[in-house]
Amino acid sequence: MVYMQKINRDHKVRNYHQAKWDEPIIFELHKIGERGVTLPATEEEITNNVGDGVSAIPLEMLRKTKPNLPEISQNRVLRHYLRLSQETLGAAFNVEIGQGTCTMKYSPKINEAFASSPKMSELHPLQDESTVQGMLEVMYKLDLCMREISGMDYFTFQPGSGTQSLFTMASIVRAYHEANGEGEQRDEIITTIFSHPSQAATAAVKGYKIITLYPDKDGFPDIEKLKAAVSERTAGFVVANPEDTGIYNPRIKEFTKIVHDAGGICNYDQANANGLLGITRAKEAGFDMCFFNLHKTFSTPHACGGPATGALGVVDKLMEFMPGPLVEKQGEKYILNDRLKHSIGKVRSFQGVPQTVLRAYAWIRALGAEGLKDVARVAVLNNNYLYHKILNIHGADAPYIKGKRLEQVRYSWEKLTKDTGVTTEDISHRMADFAHHYWSSHHPFVVPEPFTLEPTESLSKADLDEYIASLTHIANEAYTNPEIVQNAPHNSTIHRVDEQDYFENPEKWCITWRSYLKKTNKTETINS
Structure with a gap:
């Protein structure tokens, strides 16, 4: 935050600081006997008609032990997930241009209402056609x-x-x-x-x-x-x-x-x-x-x-x-x-x-037929506007064909890196300080020091200008005070992960709570 306060920035670059919570994972919030919902006992008339709901299940389908789930109250569950949501950037939260080949665009919320309707959510794949x-x-x-x-x-x-x-x-x-x-x-x-x-x-x-x-x-x-x-x-x-x-x-x-x-x-x-x-x-x-x-x-x-x-x-x-x-x-x-x-x-x-x-x-x-064409036209327009603006940023380039591109571009910071030592990874971390996500490239890195942007049709000119202003500001930092960029992020929930083999080393993967307990040699379980 101190770096942001000292710099007289263009107004399009946001003064952003992400919320940070020292939030345990939900299994660590477990307290024996705590409940989110207490179900009433089954009425005698129902039990007489349909049984207890368990006895009719074949023995081979019954669990030998209870599921290892956290016991936690409703308000603490709500608080937990709201805190986690404040530590997350996403397409519905910020100007999202940086997912590259993953095309982040606005999804109409009415479509979510359709998809979550009981007419949809209560279907079962084994129903008769x-x-x-x-x-x-x-x-x-x-x-x-x-x-x-x-x-x-x-x-x-x-x-x-x-x-x-x-x-x-x-x-x-x-x-x-x-x-x-x-x-x-x-x-x-x-x-x-x-x-x-x-x-x-x-x-x-x-x-x-x-x-x-x-x-x-x-x-x-x-x-x-x-x-x-x-x-x-x-x-x-x-x-x-x-x-x-x-x-x-x-x-x-x-x-x-x-x-x-x-x-x-x-x-x-x-x-x-x-x-x-x-x-x-x-x-x-x-x-x-x-x-x-x-x-x-x-x-x-x-x-x-x-x-x-x-x-x-x-x-x-x-x-x-x-x-x-x-x-x-x-x-x-x-x-x-x-x-x-x-x-x-x-x-x-x-x-x-x-x-x-x-x-x-x-x-x-x-959208209809013409609306689909408009999607393509605006996506290409947005992309070429972004393309020409980024090529004006000191240190940025787009290798190969010069001129028009289609709906995305893989850019390069090769010149900036040679001039300043600041890498595309450094810039990706610094972008988080301004509430932007930024994607480099999948392997192999056929473009040196890459970053891949796709603005889609969802973003306005003002959105694009804000993103461009942040990139321009960070490029200027790289040339004038590279340590700011190389030590970023400063305003995010976490700083850099020092170990670089966490994706490649299976010994460091903990996909589930159970695997975490095993790999950390913790023998206690949630119900102990």
Whole structure:
């Protein structure tokens, strides 16, 4: 805070200080006998009619011990979670531009009302399809919307993420070639260095050899290298366009034709399609499959890593290989078709996350066709405004193609780092002092000292100006007093974590309270 008070800053840079609570985890707040709710005894008439509610349960389904849950009063539970919420930045709290390839945008709160309605929350995935006709109708109609947006012929909403969609694509590619007697022969998948690492990773999990295309001098995937790479061993090609740098390849149809001529299947990663809605489609670009992340482009919230949905579409020749069942309309009824001849089988339980499907459907219906185009237009406008402003910040750059980018850009602080020693990680910590989140890049760091920004259509010019002002202010600090940035954050809930191997060292992971007790050699349990 002292640093902020000494500096005469532009008024757009907020004087922000995050709340900090020395808050225990909820298991440590446990007190034996404390209750949030005390349930009344069951009335005798009810017990006589339905029993005690436990005796009818088979013995093998009964727990041997009580669940190890904290005993705590309502007001202390409320206080606990409100305090934690004050220590958190998020898309609904601050100007959120810095999640990069994860597309943070405003999610209409009316859609949350739809998703939390008892008509939705009380559904059960094992209900007979005749009792869930409304939800099946929503899924079917969202499928039709996605077909129109992409040009694909069939969609499934079963995959639980973009990465799981990529895995599903790789599985369909393998099943397709095996059905044609070429499964052993076609063992190579081609991708690009700028595409998301999950593209190569998921194909590798399916046993494919990965061929990676590097950029030409302009930053586009090298088409001559693609021509040299395709062969009778090519199973498929998977690419994001625009890629994670924000560069859109206008020659993409030439790429898909080269792969098709070699007998491969073309897969389109459209996890971030914010700049393309109503403008271009996967079909016209020559793709056989594509997927959209409903929790990105279609405005369903990430919700701390879930619930997510990868909406996966395929052309007609691949329909029989999709994970089933698919929702179809039969007369006036909606049915689940699980009679797919070559189906790869389920990739997730039941039908995925119906609440996410409902939110996305409501968002599309509220906007309509022209509204979707406006999303793309404003997202591109916002991004290019941000792009040109950031290139005016001393020490910032955007490698490769100069000029227009699409809906996001991977920038670089390489010059600033060489001049001052301040790194992109330092700047990410300092941004938290001004209530901003800031995302660098996934590995590999193909752009030096990267930071990846995507403003989407949700932000106003004033929002963008505030974010730009904070970046400009921090860049000036780096050149005039770098220690301020290198020692940040100053106004956040925590300071830097000194140990850098906490993500890579399983011995330091404590996913549950039970694992924490074991790894800290604490033998006491919550009920002791």
